[in-house]
Amino acid sequence: MEIRVRFAPSPTGPLHIGGARSALFNYLWARNNKGTFIVRSEDTDLERSSRESEHNILEALRWLNIQWDEGIEVGGELGPYRQTDRLALYREYTKKLLDGGHAYYCYCSEEELDRERQALIAKGETPRYLGKCRYLTAQQRAVLETEGRKPVVRFRVPEAQAIHINDQVRGDIVFDSDGIGDYVLVKSDGIPTYNFAVVVDDVTMKITHVIRGEEHLSNTPRQVLIYQALGLPVPEFAHVSLILNTEGGKMSKRDGDTAVLDYQKKGYLPEAIVNFIAMLGWAPSGEEEFYTLDELAEVFSLDRVSKSPAVFDLQKLNYINAHYIKAAAPERLAELALPYVGEMGILPRGERSDKQQQWFIGFIEAIQEKISHMAEVKDFVHYFYGAVPLEPVGEALEVLRGEQVPGVLRLFGEKIQEVELLSGATVKVLLKQMTKELKLGGKLVYMPVRVALTGQMHGPELYDVIPLLGRENVLKRLEVTEKRYLG
Numbered sequence: 001m002e003i004r005v006r007f008a009p010s011p012t013g014p015l016h017i018g019g020a021r022s023a024l025f026n027y028l029w030a031r032n033n034k035g036t037f038i039v040r041s042e043d044t045d046l047e048r049s050s051r052e053s054e055h056n057i058l059e060a061l062r063w064l065n066i067q068w069d070e071g072i073e074v075g076g077e078l079g080p081y082r083q084t085d086r087l088a089l090y091r092e093y094t095k096k097l098l099d100g101g102h103a104y105y106c107y108c109s110e111e112e113l114d115r116e117r118q119a120l121i122a123k124g125e126t127p128r129y130l131g132k133c134r135y136l137t138a139q140q141r142a143v144l145e146t147e148g149r150k151p152v153v154r155f156r157v158p159e160a161q162a163i164h165i166n167d168q169v170r171g172d173i174v175f176d177s178d179g180i181g182d183y184v185l186v187k188s189d190g191i192p193t194y195n196f197a198v199v200v201d202d203v204t205m206k207i208t209h210v211i212r213g214e215e216h217l218s219n220t221p222r223q224v225l226i227y228q229a230l231g232l233p234v235p236e237f238a239h240v241s242l243i244l245n246t247e248g249g250k251m252s253k254r255d256g257d258t259a260v261l262d263y264q265k266k267g268y269l270p271e272a273i274v275n276f277i278a279m280l281g282w283a284p285s286g287e288e289e290f291y292t293l294d295e296l297a298e299v300f301s302l303d304r305v306s307k308s309p310a311v312f313d314l315q316k317l318n319y320i321n322a323h324y325i326k327a328a329a330p331e332r333l334a335e336l337a338l339p340y341v342g343e344m345g346i347l348p349r350g351e352r353s354d355k356q357q358q359w360f361i362g363f364i365e366a367i368q369e370k371i372s373h374m375a376e377v378k379d380f381v382h383y384f385y386g387a388v389p390l391e392p393v394g395e396a397l398e399v400l401r402g403e404q405v406p407g408v409l410r411l412f413g414e415k416i417q418e419v420e421l422l423s424g425a426t427v428k429v430l431l432k433q434m435t436k437e438l439k440l441g442g443k444l445v446y447m448p449v450r451v452a453l454t455g456q457m458h459g460p461e462l463y464d465v466i467p468l469l470g471r472e473n474v475l476k477r478l479e480v481t482e483k484r485y486l487g
Contacts, residue, residue, distance in 0.1 A: 001208060003030060003033040003034075003208050004038065004205065005026040005029055005030050005207065005210075005211060006026065006037070006038040006039070006201075006205065007022060007026050007027075007037070007038070007039050007068075008039075008042050008198065008201065009039075011042075011049045011051070011053040011057060012045055014053065014056050015057040015061065016258045016259055016260065017251070017258055017260065017280075018213055018242075018251070019057075020060065020061075020064065020066075020260050020273070021240070022212055023039075023064075024064070024274060024277055024278060025211050026211050027066045027067075027068075028278070028296055028297050029211060029300060029302065030069075031300075032298070032299075035208075036069045037068050038068060038069065038076070038207075039061065039070075039071035039072055039081070040081040040083075040201065041072055041083065043082050043083055044083045044191050044194075046191065060260040060261050060264075063260070063261070064274055065274070083192070083201070086201070087190065087191075089200060090192040091190075093196075093200045093203075094153055097153075097229060102229035103153050103154060103155050104133065104154055104156055104182075105136070105151035105152070106133040106151055106152050106153070107133055107136075107144040107149040108132055109149070113129070116129070116130060116132075131182055151188060152185075152186060153186040155184075155222070155226065157182050157183070158225070160177065160178055161177040162177075163175040163177055163221040163224055166236075166237075167237050167238060167239055168237065168305075169238045169239055169241075169306075169307060170239060175220075175221035177221070177225070180225075183195065183222055185226075195226070196226065198223065199230075203230070207235050208236065209235055210236070211238045211302070212238075213239065214240060214241055215242070238302050241306055241307060243310045243311075244312070245311070245312060246312070263373075266375045267374020267376075268374075269321060269324045269336075271292065271293070271324055272317070272320045272321035272323070272325075273321075274293055275289075275320050275324075278291065278300075280311075281305055281306050281309075282300070282305050282306065283306065285299070289320075290320070318372035321372055325368060325371060325374075326369050330364045331361060333368065333374065334357075334361055334364045337360075337377045338360075340374060340375050340377050340378050341378070344381055346385055347360060362464075362468050363380075363384050363385075363468055380459075380460065382454070383454050384460075384464075384465060384469055385468075385469070385473075387476035387480070388476070388477065388480055389453055390455030390456060392455045392456070396455060400452065400485045401485075402448065404444055404448070406482075407438065408434070408440070408448045409478055411434055412449050413475060416430070416466075416474055416475065422466065422471055424463040425463075427466045431462065431463075449462060451481075452481040453465060453469065453474065453477050
C-alpha cells in the first residue's frame with residue numbers, strides 16, 4: 001500500500017508552530033515510507049479565508065524546506081486542491097448520503113436551535129441536535145420551503161453505536177454515538193462543513209493516514225461515521241499532543257511568537273526550527289539532539305510520538321538555533337544579518353564595496369558564537385562601529401577611575417599608532433607588551449582598554465573588536481573617553 005498523507009490548513013492566517021509541526025510530521029512519515037505528501041487548502045470559511053494567507057502558509061513551508069508532492073501550486077491527478085473548487089464533488093457525495101438515508105434536510109432556525117441548546121444545558125446535558133427534522137415527510141418539507149426556509153443537510157447519527165478509533169498515538173478510543181447528535185454536513189448556502197469536506201477530500205485523494213493535532217480528536221467519530229455510511233475504508237488516525245507553554249498553559253503571544261514567519265523575521269535558521277518542532281511531541285531512540293531534515297525522515301516513526309503535551313521552550317529553541325548559527329558559513333549569516341544592520345544605517349542594502357563586505361564578514365565571525373538568532377546582531381554593532389563608545393556606568397565607570405588608567409590608555413594609543421597592520425594577532429602582541437612595560441596584571445591593562453573603547457566590561461574579544469573598529473575609530477574613542485572621564 002502506498003502511504004498518502006496530507007496537510008490541509010485553513011488559510012485564515014499565518015502558519016503557526018502547531019500547524020508547522022503537523023505538516024512536518026506528515027512530511028517525515030511520507031518520506032520515511034517512500035509515500036506521497038499532499039498540501040491542500042480548506043478555504044470554505046469564505047469570510048476569513050484569503051489567497052494572501054494561503055500564499056504565506058506555502059511560503060512558510062518552503063522556507064522550512066517542507067516540499068510537497070501534490071497539491072496547491074504543484075498540481076496532481078486528484079485535484080483540485082482547494083475546497084472552493086470542489087463544490088460539485090461535495091454535492092455528489094451529499095446526494096449519496098441523502099439517497100442512502102444517512103442524511104436529511106433540516107429546516108430549524110437558529111433561534112429554535114439556540115432554545116434547544118439552552119434547554120439541554122439547563123438539564124446538565126451535552127448540547128446536541130435532538131433530531132426534530134429527522135422524519136419530515138415530503139409534504140412537510142414542501143410547506144417549510146414555501147415559508148422561505150433554506151435547509152441544511154444533517155447526518156443521521158446511528159443510535160447506541162460504539163465508535164472505535166484505533167489511534168496510532170493513543171491506542172483504542174471509543175465514542176458513544178448517542179452523545180453526538182445529528183450534525184450538519186452542508187450549510188444552507190451549500191458550503192460543506194469541515195467534518196464532511198475533509199472526509200470527501202481524504203476519500204478522493206486516497207489518504208491512508210491522517211496525522212493531525214489532538215484538538216481534532218473530537219471530530220474523528222463524526223468523520224468515521226461518514227466513512228462507514230459511504231461504505232469506505234477508514235484511514236489510520238494519529239492525533240499528536242497539544243503544544244503548551246512552559247507553565248503548562250495554551251501557547252499564546254505572551255510565550256513568544258506563534259507564527260513561523262515571525263521566527264524567520266527574527267533571523268532564526270529554518271533547519272533549527274525544523275529540528276526544534278520535530279522534538280515537540282516526538283523523541284528519537286538515541287541521545288542525539290541535532291538532526292537535518294533528511295536525517296529526521298530516516299528515523300521518524302509514529303510509535304515514538306508521545307501522548308503527553310509538548311512544551312514550547314524558547315530557551316531550548318535559542319540553544320538549538322545557536323548551534324546551527326555556530327556551524328553556518330559566515331557569508332550566509334552575513335546575508336541574513338544585513339536587514340538588521342541595515343535598519344541601523346550601518347551598511348547599504350544594495351551594492352557593498354569589498355572593504356565593507358570584508359568588515360561585515362569579520363563582524364559576523366566575531367559574534368557568531370555569541371548570538372542565538374540573527375536579530376541579535378544589532379546588540380553588538382556598537383562594539384565594532386563608530387567613533388563614540390557607549391557611556392560606561394556602574395562598575396565600568398569605576399574601572400576608568402583607577403590610578404593606572406591614564407598611563408594605560410596613553411601607552412595603548414601610542415602603540416596603536418605605531419603598529420603597521422592592525423589585526424587580531426598584532427593586537428594580542430600589543431596588549432601583552434603593555435603588561436610587561438607597565439608591570440601590571442592583565443586585568444589592570446585589558447579592562448580599562450575595553451571600557452574606554454566599548455563602555456562595557458564584557459563583550460567580544462578585544463582582538464576582534466579593535467581591528468574591526470579600525471585605527472581611526474580606536475583613537476577617536478580613546479579621545480572621547482579621556483575628555484569625558486579622565487580630564
